């Protein structure tokens with residue numbers, strides 16, 4: 001179109017006169033289906049917005065009168081409404097290679113948990129109602145027994161996440177008192193969770209002992225005084241201290257605390273309930289072992305290695321748990337019925353360790369055989385190559401995935417996936433980012449990662465049940 005802004009404006013006025021009446025357009029046959037799908041109110045608003053956008057384009061000479069036909073307008077309005085109707089919370093394909101990816105929602109729930117949640121979504125439940133006595137109940141009682149059975153703890157309580165578990169524990173047990181922590185464990189776990197910050201939010205005074213790389217039992221012993229509330233150990237979830245190091249183990253720390261009548265609290269972070277080495281995974285202390293080694297309280301996440309919904313579990317001595325449950329923050333941090341239903345269903349899977357690897361999604365993904373991923377890579381490769389075009393090569397190759405969520409940060413799992421590189425063999429500039437963006441813009445976005453001059457799509461988390469959907473999406477948008 002010609003630039004209409006330079007003249008006396010008559011051309012622009014003529015163009016504007018072509019804008020049809022909203023009422024007439026809405027009554028046209030082309031709009032029948034749009035109104036049926038979205039209703040008149042939304043369709044009218046979207047039509048007005050579409051025409052406004054056309055007018056704005058006309059001002060700068062970028063509008064075409066063809067776009068004003070009933071059919072074109074119906075198409076534009078439908079696209080506008082479809083985009084708006086799409087949920088903001090969407091499922092994606094996690095091909096980052098990180099199984100418990102915090103930004104992608106961490107653990108995927110097993111079917112058992114999905115069914116348990118679905119069951120109570122639309123029906124009343126005994127959330128705080130004791131079915132034996134008919135009296136008011138306690139929501140923690142619904143899963144206490146299971147948690148204690150699986151961890152060896154005396155009692156348990158559940159809150160919104162592990163950060164809340166730590167905050168509540170410190171608020172209830174250490175407000176206006178001192179908490180002794182090794183300098184080597186004053187960690188920041190992604191974003192806003194920093195042990196010193198949580199400590200001050202809880203009104204506790206942090207008493208740091210030792211140095212970044214070395215802390216000795218006597219460091220704790222010498223720091224204990226009349227104001228000490230508890231001794232705390234924090235799992236160094238997302239980093240490792242190597243070289244000239246000395247950490248005071250829980251077995252060493254527990255007797256020191258006991259001799260002075262103080263509790264030991266361990267923030268395990270990921271907190272697994274089973275020995276992962278039986279599946280060839282890296283070793284991680286279980287909650288049961290941590291309790292057995294002398295922890296009075298242990299806090300851990302529900303949606304990391306446990307494989308359940310977002311939650312924070314606090315387990316340990318009954319007297320301490322009782323004190324924690326009485327604190328007003330517990331009411332603010334408690335979980336809802338959906339979380340409890342999902343958590344209970346996931347915990348029940350642990351009662352049958354023989355089938356856990358198959359039924360617990362997180363564990364199934366973490367232990368997926370390399371062969372299965374290699375075969376998937378070979379099956380998918382042609383579809384991805386067609387989608388991406390021949391300026392790039394797609395190759396099935398071994399790669400390494402991570403557990404994620406701070407669990408076992410330095411360990412990697414041999415995996416298999418697809419690597420996209422420039423066909424010219426040159427080092428890519430923005431080209432790979434454009435491919436990465438195209439994949440991210442698909443109806444069900446595909447999230448990979450760019451590293452070492454290649455876009456890598458790790459197939460560990462693309463299970464066979466989802467593979468057809470993945471390929472169909474690529475083929476449809478070729």
Ligand SMILES: *Cc1c(COP(=O)(O)O)cnc(C)c1O
Pocket residue numbers: 161162163164166189193234235236237267268269270300301302311312405406
């Ligand atoms: C992950 C983690 C947290 C925070 O847990 P959320 O469930 O994400 O709130 C706290 N402490 C440690 C050691 C962790 O690894």
